Amino acid sequence: IMARVFNFSAGPAALPLAVLEQARAEMLEYQDSGMSVMEMTHRGKHFSAIHASAMALIRELMGVPDDYAVLLMQGGASSQFAFIPMNLVTDRNQTIDVVHTGMWSKKAIAEGRKFANVQVIASSEEANFSYIPAQSEWTPTPGAAYRHITSNNTIFGAEYHWQPEAGDAPLVADMSSNILSRPVDVSRYGLIYAGAQKNLGPSGVTLVVVRKELLGRNPDLPQMFDFSVQAEKDSMLNTPPTYAIYILKLVLEWVKAQGGVAALEQRNIAKADKLYAAIDASGLYSCPTRVDSRSRMNIPFTLADDALNAPFLAEAEAAGLVNLKGHRSVGGMRASIYNAMEMAGVDALVDFMADFEKRHG
Ligand code: PMP
Numbered sequence: 001i002m003a004r005v006f007n008f009s010a011g012p013a014a015l016p017l018a019v020l021e022q023a024r025a026e027m028l029e030y031q032d033s034g035m036s037v038m039e040m041t042h043r044g045k046h047f048s049a050i051h052a053s054a055m056a057l058i059r060e061l062m063g064v065p066d067d068y069a070v071l072l073m074q075g076g077a078s079s080q081f082a083f084i085p086m087n088l089v090t091d092r093n094q095t096i097d098v099v100h101t102g103m104w105s106k107k108a109i110a111e112g113r114k115f116a117n118v119q120v121i122a123s124s125e126e127a128n129f130s131y132i133p134a135q136s137e138w139t140p141t142p143g144a145a146y147r148h149i150t151s152n153n154t155i156f157g158a159e160y161h162w163q164p165e166a167g168d169a170p171l172v173a174d175m176s177s178n179i180l181s182r183p184v185d186v187s188r189y190g191l192i193y194a195g196a197q198k199n200l201g202p203s204g205v206t207l208v209v210v211r212k213e214l215l216g217r218n219p220d221l222p223q224m225f226d227f228s229v230q231a232e233k234d235s236m237l238n239t240p241p242t243y244a245i246y247i248l249k250l251v252l253e254w255v256k257a258q259g260g261v262a263a264l265e266q267r268n269i270a271k272a273d274k275l276y277a278a279i280d281a282s283g284l285y286s287c288p289t290r291v292d293s294r295s296r297m298n299i300p301f302t303l304a305d306d307a308l309n310a311p312f313l314a315e316a317e318a319a320g321l322v323n324l325k326g327h328r329s330v331g332g333m334r335a336s337i338y339n340a341m342e343m344a345g346v347d348a349l350v351d352f353m354a355d356f357e358k359r360h361g
Contacts, residue, residue, distance in 0.1 A: 006345035009323035010154050010298060010336040011177065012197040019250040019340075037246040042239055050246050051236070057252035061260055064186050064209055069231035071208040072248075074241055077176045077195035080206060081108045084146070084172060084191065085115035087227045090217050094145040097121045097169065099138065102129040102153035103329065104174060116145060128330070129156040131290035135164050144169040146190060152178035152295055154198075155327040157287075157334065159295035163188055170214060178297050179207065180255055181339055182265040190214050196244065198297070199339050201251045204244035255339065264339050271337050271346045272296040278350040284308075284361040285353065288330065302332030308360055309333075319352050321345075 007014040030037045033046045040047050051072075058070050073079070085096060096112045098105055100123035112118045119141045122133035140147060147169045152159040154177040163185055164171060170190025179194040186192065191210040197203035208227065215228035223229045223237060230237060258264055276294060279285045279301050287294070287301045303309060309325075309332065316324050326334040337346060 003320065005320045005322045006341070006348055007322055008335045008337065008341070008345075008349070010198070010327075010334060011195070012203050013199075013336055013338050014340045015201070015247070016251065016254045016340045019247065019254050022250055023247060038243045040242070042236065042242050047242055047246075050242075050249050051234075051240070054245055054249040054252060055234070057249065057256065058207065058209070061180060061252060061255055062184065062186055062209065067212050068186060069208075069210050069212050069215065069227070070235075071210065071227060071230045072235040072240060072245060073206045073208055073230060074204065076203065076206055077104075077174060077193060078107065080174070080193045080208065081111035082114070083225050083227070084108075084148075084193070085112050086221055086225055087218060088170070088172075088191070088214060089116045089145045092116060095119050095141045095143075097138075097141050097144040097147040099123070099133060099147075099149045100125060101132060101150055101158060102156045104153065104155075104176070105148070105150045108148055108150070108174065112148070119144070121147070124158070127290075128288065129153060129158060130288050131293040132158050132160050135162075140167055140169070142168060146170045146172045148172045148174070150174045152176075152181075152297055154298050154336075155300075155334075156330060157289050157295040157298045157300040158293040159297065161292065166190070170211065177336075177338075178295070180261050180264065181268050181297055183261050196248060198336070199251075201248035202244050204241040205248055258339075267343070268296045268337075268339065271341065271343055272299065274343075274346050274350060275299050275335060275337065278353055282353070282357055282361075284357040297338055298334055298336045300326055300330045300332060300334045302326075302330075304361075306331070311360065312356060315356060316349075316352055319348070321349055321352055324349075 055070055095117045097119050098109050100120045109118050121140050122138045124131050151173050166188050172191045173189055175192050176194045177198050180199045193208045196205045279287045284304050285301045324333045326332045
């Protein structure tokens with residue numbers, strides 16, 4: 001007997017059940033094609049329509065202005081740590097500003113250093129990345145090639161609840177773990193990127209939204225890595241990850257059917273508030289993140305006694321609540337509650353936590 005669990009994985013993460021059911025229904029024969037989406041040419045009419053519809057839905061749901069290109073690339077967000085400096089830095093002596101808020105910004109820093117000087121203009125490292133430094137604390141470099149933030153820190157559970165001012169350099173944001181979870185003013189950003197495997201779909205496709213004016217700064221890049229070539233070819237320069245893009249399209253349709261990002265934001269606030277309230281009210285659990293920076297997507301919490309971690313995880317799993325183990329750099333637990341996590345999953349977790357505390361607290 002098979003039963004679906006509540007999956008609190010940080011990514012790849014739970015997808016909406018309706019999306020999986022539609023994919024199942026269309027698995028063997030997609031519309032009148034007589035074949036699976038996985039088996040069809042990416043140049044044919046069926047896949048072309050899927051691709052065009054995914055692109056249009058991204059523009060609609062995110063409110064992407066016309067002077068921005070939307071790209072679907074491969075290599076994950078990790079490749080973007082290198083592709084972005086390759087495309088935006090024109091001279092090795094330029095500076096990339098980075099706000100350092102966790103392990104992912106650390107990787108952006110390390111890759112950026114291969115192409116330019118990197119200046120850490122604010123950091124929460126001294127407090128184990130438990131907060132987002134206010135813009136008033138940043139020390140931006142005048143004339144930087146770009147300024148990079150990570151809008152939500154998947155591991156440490158700290159999220160920007162405000163949108164930075166771009167200032168004199170294009171603002172670049174890694175939105176891998178909170179894209180489409182709340183409205184974003186795209187026009188503030190020079191570039192937004194996100195791996196798909198949290199809020200967009202399965203791994204294998206990476207979203208890039210970039211202001212067209214930033215394209216074409218470096219004419220000599222390998223064409224697969226060149227945003228201007230990808231934009232010109234509508235991300236169909238080579239064989240795209242077709243099935244991942246198909247699922248992305250289904251997820252985007254689901255987002256639209258939920259009422260779009262503004263409606264999802266309200267649900268995400270309600271889910272996160274409920275879980276944080278349960279943590280804060282308990283004597284057993286605590287959350288290391290500063291209240292003003294608490295993520296709505298990834299909620300880390302520790303237990304008063306580390307010896308209780310193993311029984312907590314085992315009993316949670318037996319109750320159908322899985323992938324709650326925290327990242328080793330924080331310890332304890334982490335509940336990732338992206339768009340697809342229903343309130344019922346949060347309720348089940350909160351009830352389990354209260355019951356566990358009664359028995360072990
Ligand atoms: N940035 C953030 C904020 C992430 O959470 C992750 C993955 N968890 C990455 C980048 C790396 O993404 P990928 O595995 O797609 O390279």
